[in-house]
Amino acid sequence: MKFVDEYRDPVAAKRVLATIRELAGTERHYKFMEVCGGHTHTIYRHGIEHVLPQNVELVHGPGCPVCVIPMGRIDDAIAVAETPNVIFTSFGDMMRVPGGNGTLLEAKARGADVRFVYSPLDALKIAVDNPERDVVFFAVGFETTAPSTAVTLIKARDDGVMNFSVFSNHVTIVPPIKAILDSPDLRLDGFLGPGHVSTVVGNHPYRFVTHDYGKPLVTAGFEPLDILQAIAMLLRQIDEGRCEVENQYTRIVRDEGNPRALKYLAEVFELRPHFEWRGLGFIAQSALKLRDDFAAWDAELKFSVPGVRVADPKACQCGEVLKGVIKPWECKVFGTACTPETPIGTCMVSSEGACAAYYNFGRLHREAAVTLGRASIPVTSA
Amino acid sequence: MCLGIPGQLVELDADNDQLARVEVAGVRRIINIGLLEDEILEKGDWVLIHVGFAMSKIDEEEAAVALASLKLMGSGLDDEMEMLRGTAS
Numbered sequence: 081m082k083f084v085d086e087y088r089d090p091v092a093a094k095r096v097l098a099t100i101r102e103l104a105g106t107e108r109h110y111k112f113m114e115v116c117g118g119h120t121h122t123i124y125r126h127g128i129e130h131v132l133p134q135n136v137e138l139v140h141g142p143g144c145p146v147c148v149i150p151m152g153r154i155d156d157a158i159a160v161a162e163t164p165n166v167i168f169t170s171f172g173d174m175m176r177v178p179g180g181n182g183t184l185l186e187a188k189a190r191g192a193d194v195r196f197v198y199s200p201l202d203a204l205k206i207a208v209d210n211p212e213r214d215v216v217f218f219a220v221g222f223e224t225t226a227p228s229t230a231v232t233l234i235k236a237r238d239d240g241v242m243n244f245s246v247f248s249n250h251v252t253i254v255p256p257i258k259a260i261l262d263s264p265d266l267r268l269d270g271f272l273g274p275g276h277v278s279t280v281v282g283n284h285p286y287r288f289v290t291h292d293y294g295k296p297l298v299t300a301g302f303e304p305l306d307i308l309q310a311i312a313m314l315l316r317q318i319d320e321g322r323c324e325v326e327n328q329y330t331r332i333v334r335d336e337g338n339p340r341a342l343k344y345l346a347e348v349f350e351l352r353p354h355f356e357w358r359g360l361g362f363i364a365q366s367a368l369k370l371r372d373d374f375a376a377w378d379a380e381l382k383f384s385v386p387g388v389r390v391a392d393p394k395a396c397q398c399g400e401v402l403k404g405v406i407k408p409w410e411c412k413v414f415g416t417a418c419t420p421e422t423p424i425g426t427c428m429v430s431s432e433g434a435c436a437a438y439y440n441f442g443r444l445h446r447e448a449a450v451t452l453g454r455a456s457i458p459v460t461s462a
Numbered sequence: 463m464c465l466g467i468p469g470q471l472v473e474l475d476a477d478n479d480q481l482a483r484v485e486v487a488g489v490r491r492i493i494n495i496g497l498l499e500d501e502i503l504e505k506g507d508w509v510l511i512h513v514g515f516a517m518s519k520i521d522e523e524e525a526a527v528a529l530a531s532l533k534l535m536g537s538g539l540d541d542e543m544e545m546l547r548g549t550a551s
Contacts, residue, residue, distance in 0.1 A: 118465050122531070171513070198546055199514025201494060221513075224466075228515040231496055276466060276510075279518050302465070302531055332510070332518050341497045341517075432465075 089305070096308040097131060103315035104133050111137045111267065112314055113404050115257060116274035117144030117432030118302050124437040126304040136311065139266070139404035142256040142360060143274050145221040146173045146430035147402060150356045151390040153249055154179025157218050160247060160383045161192040167210060168194045169203035170218040173430050176423065180390035184218075200232035200246075207236075207244035216379045219248045223280040226250040226368060227341035230348035233374055247379035248369055250349065253277045254285050255366035256357060261293045265405045270314040272307065273299035275329050280345075282337025283325050290323045301329040348374055358392065358426060359399025398425035401434050408438040415439060466510040466517060467532060467542050468525035469493065471503060484511065487529065489547055 104110060114120055120140045123129060129138055142148055154177055161168035161184060168184070175184045175196065188194035193213075197203045200217050207215035219229045229246060236244045253274060260266060273286055278299045289297045296317040300310035310328040317324060327333055348371060355367030370378040379385070392399060396418070397411040408414055408427065418424040420436050427433035469484035480496040482503070495503060495516045503509070508525040509516035520528070532542065 121465075199494075201514050224517070225513050227497055227517075228494075228513045231494060231515065276512070276517070279510075303527060331524050332520060338497060338500075338517070340500050344497070 093131075093305055093308060096305065096312050099312045100136065100308065100315060101133050103312065103319050104136050106133075106135060109135045109137065110269045110315065110318070111139060112270045112272060112311065113139045113141045113260070113266075113268050114272040114300075114307070115141040115143040115253070116272070116277070117147065117430065117434070117437075118275065119272055119300060119307060120144070120434045121432060121437045121441075122302050122304060122307055124434075124441040128304060128307055132311070136315075138272075138311075139268070140401065140407075140434040141260065141271075141404055142357070142402045143222065143253065143277070144402075144427070144430050144432040144434070145225070145251065146177060147398065147426040147433045148251060148256070148357045148359070149174075149177065149220060149249055149426065150358045151179045151392060152356065152388045154184070155181045155388050155390060156385045157247060158182070158184060158187045158192075159386050160216055160379055161187050161194050162190075163214075163383055165212075165214050166193065166383075167206060167213050167215045168192065168218065169197045169206060169215060170194065171198075171220065172196050174218055174220060177426050177429050178423065180388070200229050201235070204232050204236055204241060204244055207241050208239075211243060213243060214382070215244050216383070217244070217246050219246050219250055222251055222253050222274075222277045223341075223345070224276045226349065227280060227338075227344050230341075230344040233348050233370070233377055234344065236377055237374065242376065245377045245379040245382050246370065247385075248349070248367075250368040251355065251357070252351075252366055252368065253281065254288070255363045256360055257286075257289065259357075259360050259363050259366075260403060261289070261295070263403060265403060268295060268404075269318065270295050271297040272310050272314075273297045273325070275299065275301050275306075275333065278327075278329070278333045278337065280338050280341045283327055283333065283335045284337075286325045290325055294323055296323050296326070298326045299329050299333050301331065347371075356389070357402075359402040393424055396425040398427045398435075401425075401427050408435040411435070465532065466512045466528065467546070468508055468520060468528045469511050469516075470525070471495075471505055471507045471509065474503065474505065482516070484509065484516075486511065486546060487543060489543060491546060 203217035298310040298313045349368035351365040352367045352369045354362045395413045400406045423429045427435035469486040473483040475481035510518040
């Protein structure tokens with residue numbers, strides 16, 4: 081794996097860390113939010129928090145698609161799944177998320193026909209293979225996965241598969257970033273922009289962060305060195321008095337995104353007036369519903385969806401974790417009542433959730449820091 | 463689902479330009495390449511796959527890095543591969 085060595089190169093990591101130390105100085109505290117759950121995972125997996133100077137703090141954002149789904153939507157999903165004649169299909173992650181009325185996995189145990197799928201196209205195939213059944217796909221995810229659902233729906237329409245429908249819970253990345261910037265809870269100095277969402281939407285949608293809020297944003301990749309480089313780029317912008325959208329992940333992300341994927345999204349979906357987010361409450365125009373042209377494949381129109389609102393359990397602080405207000409280990413039930421085996425909140429369910437990432441890897445911080453190039457050894461000033 | 467998994471194109475579908483056969487860590491399956499219609503894709507190219515769709519064309523180096531990252535993700539790679547295998551064709 082000669083390629084990989086380059087990204088885990090202790091010397092390179094040490095060099096970037098030296099730059100970070102130099103730019104961060106000691107006078108001021110910097111707080112950056114990584115929007116994407118994949119970044120959170122890398123940060124905990126590699127002990128990045130451990131090697132940064134103490135005055136450079138990372139807080140975790142809302143970019144975990146499983147985590148932000150409110151409990152009521154899970155109950156709605158279960159209600160559809162328990163409708164006679166339905167085959168309900170879902171990504172594995174969503175099966176274990178508790179709603180007010182248990183999980184999809186528990187609904188399956190009670191007799192509902194709930195099946196894992198890897199791709200929305202697999203759900204469509206189940207519909208083709210079972211023409212006498214109603215097959216519903218539980219669609220979740222940001223703009224990374226929404227184009228896949230869009231292409232699947234276009235195929236369902238073109239092939240005339242009428243026993244297939246989608247329960248759309250797709251969300252968009254910009255509104256929660258704006259909600260966090262508008263929230264009085266948190267003072268941030270900049271953002272690590274999400275990597276794979278940006279392959280679809282590009283870098284232009286983030287301009288409001290710099291233009292309207294005066295915060296720099298750097299789109300970042302998922303390797304430890306990517307994260308470190310992006311932090312250095314944020315600090316350099318601040319040091320030089322710049323405030324821009326920059327792209328660290330140029331290997332994959334283009335400024336204009338993927339126009340083809342955006343075209344499919346626009347053809348199939350439109351913005352909902354409002355959508356409830358776990359922890360962030362209702363956010364206007366933050367989620368995607370099917371356009372009228374696709375009404376025949378819209379599970380929310382085809383089935384009776386209760387549309388219940390369920391408050392999070394009192395003990396659960398996923399909302400505050402998702403807004404970056406508290407760290408996972410500061411939650412009252414973290415690691416005691418709430419573990420990956422018996423999750424109370426969504427952040428403990430998904431591998432991209434901050435709590436699961438910290439629970440699984442946080443304890444390895446020290447060891448990981450050493451692997452990352454003995455980078456925790458203070459860099460002596462030359 | 464957001465991390466993606468790298469796969470190498472082993473065969474483009476002559477009858478359907480939306481489909482291609484890829485190899486992912488030794489497992490072969492059909493994926494949809496319709497979202498990369500604006501790219502030139504050839505046998506041997508690498509793509510980053512999300513939920514059965516090629517989302518980005520990547521180089522061999524990026525593919526190796528992405529796969530190594532997934533391997534480090536605890537059950538990340540196992541889960542992806544299990545799902546992928548379940549629907550391999």
